[in-house]
Amino acid sequence: MEDRLGALLHVLRANGVRITVPRRAIVESLVANGPHVTAEELAALVRARHPEVHESTVYRTLDRLSTLGVVDHVHLGHGRAVYHVPGDAHQHLHCDACGAVVEAPDELFAGLVAAVDERYGFELDLDHFALGGRCRTCREAGVPAGTGHRRRSGRRSAHQPSEPGAPLNGPTTSGVTQPP
Ligand SMILES: [Zn+2]
Ligand SMILES: [Zn+2]
Ligand SMILES: [Zn+2]
Secondary structure, X not given: OHHHHHHHHHHHHHOOOXXXXXXXXXXXXXXXXXXXXXXHHHHHHHHHHOOOOOHHHHHHHHHHHHHOOOOEEEEEOOOEEEEEOOOOOEEEEEEOOOOOEEEEEHHHHHHHHHHHHHHHOOOOOOOOEOEEEOOHHHHHOXXXXXXXXXXXXXXXXXXXXXXXXXXXXXXXXXXOOOOO
């Protein structure tokens, strides 16, 4: 683990990036707590050890580290983005029922990527979004297939369906959603 951390910090220095407390803490947290934590979880982890680091600094730092390619994010299900260190090439299988993430090696998808390229000239980017489905545990437990509207966190997603009580034919707003 120290090696991994050292290698990442080396990349930063090689890019002329100063190793500040928040930068180091973010990289440390990602390496130590395993991949796939949300920005909010990461901010909490960093602030548990460095209360002086402001949340907004964590988010800004995440952006900077993303630009440098030291960390990366992937969207799970309905827009929930998690951060990871993209060292070992892997794709993400996300269970829409329980939220589990299964890492699958890149080469498993090589045939699909090649076939899509050959037939459509389309370069598939599988890194940015997880592939959705049902994990083994949920299948064995008989959890029905679906698109995972059961969310693990209480946060609203961009794909939130309209409220049950909301008028379907309310005042005509031509489909424009008013900001809250
Ligand atoms: Zn990952
Ligand atoms: Zn599951
Ligand atoms: Zn994204």
